[in-house]
Amino acid sequence: MGEEVGFLGLGIMGKAMSMNLIRHGFKVTVWNRTLSRCDELVEHGASFAETPAAVVKKCKYTIAMLSDPSAALSVVFDKDGVLEQMCSGKGYVDMSTVDSDTSSKISEAITSKGGCFLEAPVSGSKKPAEDGQLVILAAGEKKLYEEALPAFDVMGKKSLFLGQVGNGAKMKLVVNMIMGSMLNAFSEGLILADKSGLNTQTLLDVLDLGGIANPMFKMKGPTMIQKSYSPAFPLKHQQKDMRLALALGDENAVSMPVAAAANEAFKKARSMGLGDLDFSAVYEAVKFPENSS
Numbered sequence: 236m237g238e239e240v241g242f243l244g245l246g247i248m249g250k251a252m253s254m255n256l257i258r259h260g261f262k263v264t265v266w267n268r269t270l271s272r273c274d275e276l277v278e279h280g281a282s283f284a285e286t287p288a289a290v291v292k293k294c295k296y297t298i299a300m301l302s303d304p305s306a307a308l309s310v311v312f313d314k315d316g317v318l319e320q321m322c323s324g325k326g327y328v329d330m331s332t333v334d335s336d337t338s339s340k341i342s343e344a345i346t347s348k349g350g351c352f353l354e355a356p357v358s359g360s361k362k363p364a365e366d367g368q369l370v371i372l373a374a375g376e377k378k379l380y381e382e383a384l385p386a387f388d389v390m391g392k393k394s395l396f397l398g399q400v401g402n403g404a405k406m407k408l409v410v411n412m413i414m415g416s417m418l419n420a421f422s423e424g425l426i427l428a429d430k431s432g433l434n435t436q437t438l439l440d441v442l443d444l445g446g447i448a449n450p451m452f453k454m455k456g457p458t459m460i461q462k463s464y465s466p467a468f469p470l471k472h473q474q475k476d477m478r479l480a481l482a483l484g485d486e487n488a489v490s491m492p493v494a495a496a497a498n499e500a501f502k503k504a505r506s507m508g509l510g511d512l513d514f515s516a517v518y519e520a521v522k523f524p525e526n527s528s
């Protein structure tokens with residue numbers, strides 16, 4: 236635990252995850268594109284670096300938690316990026332949700348500089364991140380997985396090593412494709428109950444008692460009924476995951492009409508200006524499809 240760990244990207248997830256590392260005694264150096272977002276972490280004991288390259292220079296391994304493939308690539312390949320200081324003996328752990336091609340590109344670049352690469356996207360949202368209860372889906376260099384396990388144990392409740400680079404990314408996309416499709420079916424059910432004269436809270440109670448009870452319905456149902464969409468998992472990221480999962484389906488000739496329809500609803504929600512709200516705001520797009528532009 237004596238080694239310095241780097242952390243790039245202090246959004247909803249990165250802030251909670253790096254905070255957990257600090258709380259558990261890790262020495263953490265942080266960077267975020269909007270630098271002011273580092274202040275709170277520094278107040279809690281983190282060190283700050285001006286660029287991703289400066290973080291990598293200082294740290295044995297560096298974790299990233301960034302919004303999407305273009306952010307993940309930019310932080311590695313752009314000026315002052317991760318690659319500039321990557322070398323033998325250093326590791327890079329990308330925990331962002333991206334597609335396997337993006338992850339492979341990053342892996343090749345890191346290993347070509349002599350470094351080790353691990354992808355480690357996570358299942359679980361803001362609250363599990365705050366509580367250290369994420370599920371970590373790692374793949375890539377086993378040696379780096381073992382090195383990062385003490386950090387994973389603090390950030391998550393379970394870590395899985397899934398083999399070669401790409402398997403973690405794919406697993407995460409399959410899980411989120413299912414989650415996005417379920418949320419659409421749930422939204423339609425809430426609307427159907429309401430329009431057909433049923434009490435939506437009673438529907439939530441019935442669902443929670445039966446075989447399709449799940450934490451997502453239990454957590455999101457009450458806030459959806461109240462139209463409260465404070466972002467835990469931003470809708471724009473869920474739509475990105477649906478898009479990437481559908482591309483994975485294309486590559487493998489897997490027909491996914493349910494996921495494709497769910498993706499349309501998330502796109503519609505984005506066109507209604509709901510992208511920065513929680514992904515449960517897709518309920519508004521399902522309820523008022525005519526509001527899309």
Ligand SMILES: NC(=O)C1=CN([C@@H]2O[C@H](COP(=O)(O)OP(=O)(O)OC[C@H]3O[C@@H](n4cnc5c(N)ncnc54)[C@H](OP(=O)(O)O)[C@@H]3O)[C@@H](O)[C@H]2O)C=CC1
Pocket residue numbers: 243244245246247248249267268269270272300301302303305306309310330331332333357358359360361467468469472473
């Ligand atoms: N929220 C959730 O429930 C979960 C999210 N995820 C995944 O984790 C990742 C992060 O999600 P979350 O924290 O919610 O997202 P946020 O939108 O809250 O944070 C995104 C982070 O990426 C940074 N970023 C965006 N674009 C760039 C860029 N071009 N260059 C450098 N940095 C950039 C942002 O910096 P800045 O502050 O400057 O904008 C910010 O630090 C995503 O891949 C998401 O799909 C996975 C599981 C759960």
Ligand SMILES: O=CC(=O)O
Pocket residue numbers: 357358359360411468
């Ligand atoms: O990616 C989102 C999640 O809740 O997991």
